[in-house]
Amino acid sequence: xxxxxxxxxxxxxxxxxxxxxxxxxxxxxxxxxxxxxxxxxxxxxxxxxxxxxxxxxxxxxxxxxxxxxxxxxxxxxxxxxxxxxxxxxxxxxxxxxxxxxxxxxxxxxxxxxxxxxxxxxxxxxxxxxxxxxxxxxxxxxxxxxxxxxxxx
Amino acid sequence: xxxxxxxxxxxxxxxxxxxxxxxxxxxxxxxxxxxxxxxxxxxxxxxxxxxxxxxxxxxxxxxxxxxxxxxxxxxxxxxxxxxxxxxxxxxxxxxxxxxxxxxxxxxxxxxxxxxxxxxxxxxxxxxxxxxxxxxxxxxxxxxxxxxxxxxx
Numbered sequence: 001x002x003x004x005x006x007x008x009x010x011x012x013x014x015x016x017x018x019x020x021x022x023x024x025x026x027x028x029x030x031x032x033x034x035x036x037x038x039x040x041x042x043x044x045x046x047x048x049x050x051x052x053x054x055x056x057x058x059x060x061x062x063x064x065x066x067x068x069x070x071x072x073x074x075x076x077x078x079x080x081x082x083x084x085x086x087x088x089x090x091x092x093x094x095x096x097x098x099x100x101x102x103x104x105x106x107x108x109x110x111x112x113x114x115x116x117x118x119x120x121x122x123x124x125x126x127x128x129x130x131x132x133x134x135x136x137x138x139x140x141x142x143x144x145x146x147x148x149x150x151x152x
Numbered sequence: 153x154x155x156x157x158x159x160x161x162x163x164x165x166x167x168x169x170x171x172x173x174x175x176x177x178x179x180x181x182x183x184x185x186x187x188x189x190x191x192x193x194x195x196x197x198x199x200x201x202x203x204x205x206x207x208x209x210x211x212x213x214x215x216x217x218x219x220x221x222x223x224x225x226x227x228x229x230x231x232x233x234x235x236x237x238x239x240x241x242x243x244x245x246x247x248x249x250x251x252x253x254x255x256x257x258x259x260x261x262x263x264x265x266x267x268x269x270x271x272x273x274x275x276x277x278x279x280x281x282x283x284x285x286x287x288x289x290x291x292x293x294x295x296x297x298x299x300x301x302x303x304x
Contacts, residue, residue, distance in 0.1 A: 001177055025153055026178055117276035124269035
């Protein structure tokens, strides 16, 4: 399958690793995964500082190479929430529980443009050691590390 | 991945064929697909007549064999909306847009039982020739055939 996934990926935590791994699993052997990474300008609206695009891209690429996934892949800079997902011909969006509503919005916008709707694969969230969700904000606050372990 | 999917599958129409095909694609080569088929008693609450379980099962099995999917599979009779999905150790539920809320409910019930939540893969609906959704009810009413063509 042709799969699209997106994020800021800073830092690349256990939730992102699951999101990317699932994207490649859903895409399958002959599939293609397009990974949207937010541009510095677009990511600048976050409530915490974000590392430069090239560093974030390098971490995503390293993770993919280390895992030796079967499907092909490409990186796309995202300067808004949709990127090329409104127009591209693909099969499924892979999202987290938080970004599921964006996928529903993408499907509505696609339908308005006469494009076919795509499947939505929502991954179940990855929990930190304390049973709460892993998020970049929590990591930046120094509560947890990128594997979800509490920082003591 | 280990995937679960369910339905009444009567008659086995283009929407069901996409649901099953996607389940096998998401499961991947080394995966396992558990296909829940409603029992006659549970399916009896539908607003249209339903063929016996064994006939519906035979059609699902024939479709799977014809397609030569890579993943393993098994059939489970479903006597309620959940079957073994509340307790089983698996990775993803594959659902249609109509049954997405059941998947969310299953995840809530799993969490209450101390089980991990699973991914939810929602397939985009298959449209009939008239641009409206394919459904068993429409086929029983004689509006469309199982491929979604209008019956004239």
